[in-house]
Each structure stands twice: as C-alpha cells, then as structure tokens.
Amino acid sequence: MRDMVRRGARCAVGLIWGAAAAVVELLFTAVAGLALLAVAAWPAGRRAVLRPVLVCARRLAELDRARLRIWLGVHTSPVYEDTQALGYLACRWTLGVLGAVVMLSAAIGLGYGTSWTYLWLLVDDVRNSASVLYTSLGGLFLLFLAVQGILAVAELEGKLAGRLLGPRHQEQLERRIVELSTSRAAVVDAVNDERRRIERDLHDGVQQRLVALGMLLGRARRSQDPDRRDRLLRQAHDESRRALDELREVAWRVYPTTLDEAGLRAALETVAERTSVPVAVEYDVAEEPERAVATVAYFVVCEAVTNAVKHAAPSRIRVVVRSEGKTVHVSVQDDGRGGADAGGSGLFGLARRVAALDGSLSVASPPGGPTLVAAELPCG
Template structure:
C-alpha cells in the first residue's frame, strides 16, 4: 500500500510538470511549424532555420527525458535524431494536456469526496443529508478513476517516448542478449576466481597448519624427554584447533549454512557478530527473499564489511536491507577513511554477482570517507 501511494504521488508530480511543459511544447511546435513553412518558401535559408529549431527541440526533449526518468521511471535511449525530438514534442503536448485533465479530475474528486467533512464543520444545520452522501460517494468514485488515469497517462508517456525516441524493440533485444552474454561470462569468471580464492585459503591457511601439526607430532614421537613431548603435544593441540578454526572460516566464506537454516536476517546478524567493529543491521524485509537473491545480498554485505574492517579502519558500520519499488535494496556504510577501489578484485567480483541477477552495484568512497556500497536487485 505504501509503495502504491508513493508511486501514484511520484507519477502525479511528473504529470503536473508534464502539463506545465505542454504549454511550452505547444507554443514551440507552432513556432517551429511557422519557421519550417519559411524553409519551404525560402530553401536557401534551410540550414539557418533548421539548426536552432532542432537544437531547441533536443533541449526540450532532454528536459522531458529527465522528467520521465526521475518521476515516471521511464528510460529512453539518448541516441536519437534531432528530427525525432521534434516529432516527439509535436505529439507529447497532447499527453501533457491529458495529464492536466486527469489532475484536475483528482482535485474535483478530492473536493467532492471530502465535502461532507467541511460541510459538517462549517454548516450548523445540514438538512439534505442524502444529497451530501451521494455527492461524496460520487467524488470518491471520480477520485478513484482519476488515480487510475494518473497511472495510465504515466504509462502512455513512457510508451510514447520509447516509440519515438527509442530504444526500438529490436535494439532492446540485441542489448539484452549482449548483457546476458556478458553476465554469463562474468559468472564463469567469478566462479573461477572463487575457486582460486578457496585454493589460496586452503594452501596458505589450513594446509600450512596441518603441515605444522604433522611436524609437531613427528617431533613428539621421536622425543625421549617426557617434558618436551608434553610441550610438543600441547603445541600440536593448539595447531589442530587453529586449523579447525581456519577450516570453518573457509567453509563459512564458501556458503554459510545459517542462510538456509535460519534465513538472511540471521546470516547478516552473524556477520555483524563476527566483525571486529560494531555493525548495526537494519533489516526491513517482511518476508524471506529468493535463495539466489538472498545469497547475493549476503555476499555483498559480507565482502563490504570485510573490506571496510581490513582497509578503512572504521569505528562503526551500518547495514540496511529493505525493499523499494519492486526491488531489494541493500547498503553498507562505514565511517572509515574512504578511498575504496571499486575495480578491485573483491568489489569487482560483487558487481559481477549482482549483474548476474540483473542488479546494479554502486560504490561511493571519496578520500576521507564515508564509504557507501549499495546494491539493487530485482525481487518479487
């Protein structure tokens, strides 16, 4: 319900701006039509007339693209011709007028729908109660239809922009194929990188511990001094415990069993408990996300927290997980010294993990901090 209210409000603001822009677009279209008639009558002045006309059309179209992207969440291709921009403006102003009519209907429906309230407050003796009830119900019904009209006109705005400015359906399919090919290759590279990291952790950590353990036990077997044997066995016991801890750490980094057994929230809280600095987890999801999405979110948080502790020397880290407009949103912010390298192996691997699910990862880490790692993933 809250997301729907936000969406309607955002679209309403976009339509209001579109209605105001429609006045300018209509005047500009009429002026451009008159100037183009001059071109027909005076062919030699074609270049002198067309250049400012097309430049103005592109400027107005860019303002509309910004409005569509900001308020209506409609994205169009920037690679369009100036003549396409002029044609778009010639058609777009009609939708601006339609949006103005819809917003006027919202105001009328809201006024009539709440008429009972201010009549009850301002009028002492209300005699025709039935007509007031009918008027209020009619106003609420008009308001309901107008709200549906807001969403419909917003959808038409996006379709018109994509139809006249692009991208074309064929271009969108080709871009999607290229994205899928790149993400598939990135997944293969990420798997290979993960295998190399696991091999390195086992070789440099667990294997070295086991070698030291074997050497200590061999020296203890060859020793004839009971005190020295006891000391070597104690050292071997300590190495075995350390090797077990290292092995658990490697297993935890490969895939945490808590994620399957207790869910994403419990896994993130475990990451916070294992960190050497205070980590606050703000979990705002009502349900459990899909396993693939939850796994990526976990590794984004785990890698971002690990990098912050290792390189940024922060005093606190805040992890926030929530949903926003049909997407799962996760952010990790620390108050460290900043300067994180977004192209480093760890963050680059995270970006490939996120891209494999059609998500987006962003890293903002100016020198001096703070560092903010955010990711958006599509989630039903």
C-alpha cells in the same frame, strides 16, 4: 496515505506543466510540418529546414524528459535519435490537452464538492439544502474521477515516452547481448579469483598447520624421552585443533551452510557475531530471497564488513537489508577512516557478482569516512 497524496500532487503539477508545454509543442509541430511540406519536393531545401527542426525538437524533448523525471518519476533513456524526438512531440501534445481537461475537471469537482461550506457560511437562508447536498456529492464524485484520471494520464505519459524515446527493439537486443557477454566473462573471472583465494588460504594457513603437525608427530615418534614425547604430542594435538579451526574458517568463507539451513538473516547475524567490531543488522525483507540473490547479498555484506575491519579501523558497522517491490537493497556503512578503493580486488569482485544478477553496486568512501557500500539486487 501520505505517499499517495504526495504522488497525486506531484502528478498534478507535472500535468499542469505538461498542458503548458503542449501549447508550445502543438505550435512547433504545426510550424515544422508546414515548413517541411513547403520544401517536400526540394531535397536540398528539405535538408536545410530539417536540421534546425530536429535541433529544436531535441531541446523540447529534453525539457519534457526533465518534467517527466522531476514531477512524474519517469526515467527515460537519454539515447534517442532526433527523429524520435520529433515524432514524440507530434504525439505528446494530445496527452497535454488531455491532462489539461483532467485538471480542469478536478478543479470543478473541488469547487462543487466544497460548495456547501461557503454556501452555509455566506448565505443566511439556504432554502433548498437537498440541492446543496447533491451538488457537493456530485462534485466530490467528479473530483474522485479526476484524481484517477490524473494518475492514468501520468502513466500514459510514461508509456508514450518509453515507447517513442526509448531504444528500438533491435538496439535493446544488441545492448542486452553485450551486457550478458560482459557479465558472463565477469562471472568466469570471479570464479577464478575465488579459486585463487581459496588456494592461497589453504596454502598459507591450513597447509602450514598440517606441515607443522607432521613435523611434531615425527619428532614425537623419534623421541626416546617419554616426557618430551608427551609434550610434543600435546603440541601436535593443539596444532590439529588450530588447523581444523582454520579449515572451518576457509569453508565458511567459501559458502556458509547457515545460508541454506536458516536463511539470509541468520547468516548475516552470524557474520555480526564473528566480527570483532560491533555490527548492527537491520533486516526488513518480507520473504526470503531466492538463493542466488541471498548468496550475493551475503557476500556483499561479508566482504564489506571484512574490508572495513581490516582497513578502516571502525568503531561500529551498520548493515541494512530491505526489500522494495522486486528489488533487495543492501547497504553496509562504517564510521572508519574511509578511502576505500572501489577498484580493489575485493570490491571489484563484488561488483562482478552483483552485475551477474543485473544489479548495481556503488561505493562512497571519502577520506576520513564514512564508507558506504550499497547494492541493488533485482528479484524474480
């Protein structure tokens, strides 16, 4: 309820500013139209007049974009042509007038809806109490309709700005092609990096254990002393257990089976249990994300926690996973010494994983800490 009231109040302020801006936009549109009409048959004069008109149109459009962003929460692309700004202003003033009418209706409804309070307080003899009641109810109904109109006009403002100031369809397609090509190349690089990491883990860990195991078994086989043979076999048994533990660790880092068996929350709790530093997990996701999103969210947490423990020497780590609409937000914050390099191999690989889902990854790690790794992953 509080959020709805706050949103309605912000939209109302935005429409009031929009109504004031509509006066300037209407005057500008009329003057610019007359000036261009006067030199329509003169190409050189048309170019001379069009240049300052487009400059003024862009400035007014930027002011209106700021109004939309601050008061209506509408974010539009900063990449648009000056002619698009001129067309936007030529259409936008009509919504400004509509917003003024809606705000005037809201003021009238509020006045009539609360009329019973000051009539009963200021007038000693209110003979027709029924008319006062009907007037108040009518005013409240008009106020209700006006509030709905405020929200509707605010939505129309966002759609108009997105349509007239947004990129054209061809530009959107070209930009999307570039994004898909970049993300595809990033996925290929991430897969290759993951393969190299697995090969390095196997070579430096499991392979060395198996070599040592083979040497111990060979020495035990050649030994003639029963006591020495038993001692070597016990060492070989211990070495085989350590090799098996390291192999399980490598398999866990490649892909945790808990993620498929019990879901993202259980996988994150397992990460917290396996970490030497206390990790607090806050999980607020209504429904289990789809597998691709859950996998990327898991690796974001796992890599961020591993980097923090390895490089930042934190005393505690806080992991927050929550969903808002169709977006899953993941954040990992530690109280370590900071200074994390966002361009490092680990975080850079995470950024490529996130980008493959059209998500975004941000890293804030000033010297002295704290470090915050945050990712936004779209669902559906």
